[in-house]
Amino acid sequence: MTPAADTVLHFDQVAITLGGRQILSPVDLSIRRGEFVCVIGPSGCGKTTLLRAAAGFVAPSGGSVQRQGKAITGPSREVAFVFQDYGRALLPWRTVQANVSLALEAAQVPAAERPGRIARVLQTVGLGAHADKFPAQLSGGMQQRVQIARCLAQQPDVMLMDEPFGALDAMTRETLQDELARLVREEGLTVMFVTHDLEEALYLGDRVIALRSNPTAALPSLAALIEVPLPQPRDQLSTKEHPEFLRLRRELYHYLGH
Amino acid sequence: MNRLSTSMVALGNAAGSVLVLGAFIALWWAASTSGWVNRAFLPTPQATLASLVQGLAGGDLAAYTWATLSRMVTGWVLASALGISLGALIGSSVRAREWIAPTLEFIRPLPASAVMPLAIALFGLSGNMVLAVVAFGAMWPVLLATLHGLANVHTQLREVSRSLELGHFNFVLKIGLPNAMPDILAGMRLSLTVSLIVSVVGEMIASQAGLGQAILLAARSFQASDLFAGIVLLGALGFVSNVLLALAERRLLRWQRS
Amino acid sequence: MRALVFPAALLVALELWARTTGQGSDAIAPPSAAVLAFGGALMDGSLLEATAFTLGSAALGLLIGALGGLLLGTLLGLSRRAGQWGYLSVEVARPIPSVALIPLAMLVFGFGLRMEVSVVAFACLWPMLVLTQAAVLQVEPRLLEVARALQLSPLQRFAWIVGPAIVPRLFVALRLGVAIALVVAVTVEIAANPHGMGYAMMIAQQSLDPALMLAWLAWIGVVGYAINVGALALQRWVARRMGEQTA
Numbered sequence: 001m002t003p004a005a006d007t008v009l010h011f012d013q014v015a016i017t018l019g020g021r022q023i024l025s026p027v028d029l030s031i032r033r034g035e036f037v038c039v040i041g042p043s044g045c046g047k048t049t050l051l052r053a054a055a056g057f058v059a060p061s062g063g064s065v066q067r068q069g070k071a072i073t074g075p076s077r078e079v080a081f082v083f084q085d086y087g088r089a090l091l092p093w094r095t096v097q098a099n100v101s102l103a104l105e106a107a108q109v110p111a112a113e114r115p116g117r118i119a120r121v122l123q124t125v126g127l128g129a130h131a132d133k134f135p136a137q138l139s140g141g142m143q144q145r146v147q148i149a150r151c152l153a154q155q156p157d158v159m160l161m162d163e164p165f166g167a168l169d170a171m172t173r174e175t176l177q178d179e180l181a182r183l184v185r186e187e188g189l190t191v192m193f194v195t196h197d198l199e200e201a202l203y204l205g206d207r208v209i210a211l212r213s214n215p216t217a218a219l220p221s222l223a224a225l226i227e228v229p230l231p232q233p234r235d236q237l238s239t240k241e242h243p244e245f246l247r248l249r250r251e252l253y254h255y256l257g258h
Numbered sequence: 259m260n261r262l263s264t265s266m267v268a269l270g271n272a273a274g275s276v277l278v279l280g281a282f283i284a285l286w287w288a289a290s291t292s293g294w295v296n297r298a299f300l301p302t303p304q305a306t307l308a309s310l311v312q313g314l315a316g317g318d319l320a321a322y323t324w325a326t327l328s329r330m331v332t333g334w335v336l337a338s339a340l341g342i343s344l345g346a347l348i349g350s351s352v353r354a355r356e357w358i359a360p361t362l363e364f365i366r367p368l369p370a371s372a373v374m375p376l377a378i379a380l381f382g383l384s385g386n387m388v389l390a391v392v393a394f395g396a397m398w399p400v401l402l403a404t405l406h407g408l409a410n411v412h413t414q415l416r417e418v419s420r421s422l423e424l425g426h427f428n429f430v431l432k433i434g435l436p437n438a439m440p441d442i443l444a445g446m447r448l449s450l451t452v453s454l455i456v457s458v459v460g461e462m463i464a465s466q467a468g469l470g471q472a473i474l475l476a477a478r479s480f481q482a483s484d485l486f487a488g489i490v491l492l493g494a495l496g497f498v499s500n501v502l503l504a505l506a507e508r509r510l511l512r513w514q515r516s
Numbered sequence: 517m518r519a520l521v522f523p524a525a526l527l528v529a530l531e532l533w534a535r536t537t538g539q540g541s542d543a544i545a546p547p548s549a550a551v552l553a554f555g556g557a558l559m560d561g562s563l564l565e566a567t568a569f570t571l572g573s574a575a576l577g578l579l580i581g582a583l584g585g586l587l588l589g590t591l592l593g594l595s596r597r598a599g600q601w602g603y604l605s606v607e608v609a610r611p612i613p614s615v616a617l618i619p620l621a622m623l624v625f626g627f628g629l630r631m632e633v634s635v636v637a638f639a640c641l642w643p644m645l646v647l648t649q650a651a652v653l654q655v656e657p658r659l660l661e662v663a664r665a666l667q668l669s670p671l672q673r674f675a676w677i678v679g680p681a682i683v684p685r686l687f688v689a690l691r692l693g694v695a696i697a698l699v700v701a702v703t704v705e706i707a708a709n710p711h712g713m714g715y716a717m718m719i720a721q722q723s724l725d726p727a728l729m730l731a732w733l734a735w736i737g738v739v740g741y742a743i744n745v746g747a748l749a750l751q752r753w754v755a756r757r758m759g760e761q762t763a
Contacts, residue, residue, distance in 0.1 A: 055421065056420075057417060057420070074420070075417075075420040075421045075423065076421075076423060077421075077422060077423045079421070080421070081417070081418075081421045083414055083417075083418075085414060088412050088414035088415065089414050089415070089418055091415070091432075091433065091436065092513055092514070093436045093437075093439060093513045094436075094513075102422065102424075102432065103422055105428075105432070106422040106423055106424045106425075106428070107422075107423075134512075134513040135513075136513060136514060136515060136516040137516055154422070271597070271600040271601065271603075274597070274600065274601035275600065275601050275602070275603050275604035275605070276604060277601070278601045278602055278604065278605050279604045279605045279608060282605055298623075299620075299623060299624045356518065357518060357519075357521060357522050358522050360518075360519030360520075360522075361519070361522050361523045361526075364523070364737065364741050365737070366744075367695055367698070367699075367737075367740035367741055367743075367744045368736065368737045368740055369698070369699040369700075369702045369703050369706075369714075369736070369740070370699075371702065371703045371706045371707070371714075372702055372706065372714065372717070372733060372736050372737075373733070374706055374718075375706070375717050375718050375720070375721035375729055375733075376543060376721070376729065376730075376733065378721055379542050379543035379721050379726060379729070380543045451613075454613050455613050455614075455615050455703070458613060458615045458616060459615055459703055459706065459707045462615075462618070462619075462707050462708070463706065463707060469616075470615075473616065473619045473620075474618075474619045474708075476619065477619030477620065477622050477623045478619075480623070482623070485619055485620060485623065486620075488616070489612060489616045489617065489620065492612060492613055492616040493608070493609075493611050493612035493613075493616070494611075496611035496612065496613055497607075497608075497611040500611060
């Protein structure tokens, strides 16, 4: 399957075997620029592994992941990765500002340019007033925002998110979902978002991919690939009552292993 | 309990603490003044105080204290610098660590003063000899702490580093060593204790001007009050240096507190 | 056996260097000569005598210091008031470096066993006190409630509840104490006391016998390492037996 011109990420028959077990049977997937693609599935279906293959942390056993037409061989600054465990993804000895700065230092952005870019990115995620705080002084939701801010500072081609709101309470999760949606719209980001929460996937995504665990030839990893034609911008109350939302939810429910 | 009674209790405890210490000093006074313990071994508190004041104001005690202090601090700074650099060098390579770490574990229990005869053979009975042994002996806690801290960088931080394409050197500098900071600071505290001890022993053996030599000479000439005055000063050196370091540690590790 | 490669390489390098450029040095001797010197000391009994003295005084000093620290630490831990009232006295005495007491011990006891034992005992007392106190303070409060509910006498409370609860941590403290005891014993011998391994090493250096000096240095290292390994094994065995996870 040849990818279209505005494809950012292309999974070309990506299969992954770990520890003798086939986690993913060949998956074909293209993610276009500006798309928000959510990946759902039961535990062990390989959704995080698929994401990590795109990040370059895991090498596929078969096929390849391509970014802008070139195969991914390792981690790259242009592919930002947001970890679920925000506590361990931030440097606890650096302030919020300095944590974001890490991305710019790595990219060797000149020191004079950094403060401006950091301030802008912190403003975008709503952390402008907390620039000099340490991660330990922040709530979980705010720490996750710092991580997102750092990823934004990388000015990435694509943002990969591994159940980023999984460790947060329901209210914080909803707030961050709306903020992320706004952010993605404003910055025109391309996002691949892994979650175990079906409603979250339908709420945020333009497309949702469902994966199966223990893939076989008859029942491969890729179980479903559906468009989510719900109106934008999405809203926590009205979108979740939309008949199409409910229909899609019903359709995808059993893919989660229920 | 309301705040007034909690402060009253705290005050009461502080007063009690002072009282108990006072009681011990009174016991000391009684034992020495009455002759129950030979005054040649246990000078009276007044005699000790007199020696202390006399020695500091008019005599050489101030100079001796300064000599021991500077020896201790210089050796400690050298030891810390060496320990961190070598620790970073060895610790930044998993392979180097595997080959070298067991040897270091063998050296860990070795008394720092044990290399003094070797140092005397190499450098003679000099101030530099003492400094060399201090630096060598005090280096190990910091080196081992640096190694330990570097080895325990969380996988997630390593992945963040790879994702940002930080490079090996910057990983060690910006993530590895700061991550090891709590361990390194604890090692430096231990180093300071070793530094003081080896400085005193060195002064005793190599007849270098300082508190160590002073108390040895006092004992040899049966000047018990001078001896006790020296012990008091050494205790004070140990106490103050520890307190200062603890304060510095608190400041440097303030990011740990939420 | 990978662990032995690095030190083996260092020894070979030292051997080569000592036999070529370092020949006739008063400080460096080839490891082979040190081994011979070691054999000599073993044969003439000096090795055993000195080692026995150092280990003996270290053990005795540790016994006294640990017992004292244990007793005081338990008292200060069991009674919150005692702990707080004793705080200043402990904090004043604790920072005194044990080596500062060497001249005093020399004055009171002269040279020999008692002098070394007293310095070692002082050095071991404080860490044992502090760690025992902390261990007692950390006893699970619920266990203490059980003791109250069962109306145990103070002695019973200690023997049946507090004592066993702190045993694993006591052995951790003991392991630390063993290391300190050995280091302080050797240090006292190097600084003043004309007995034991430290002194033997000093004498070897003063008689310009680098081979024997290095032999003693290596032997002190080996003894220290072996004892620490043994103490660690003991500590872990106790922890397993008392139902706690290994450190």
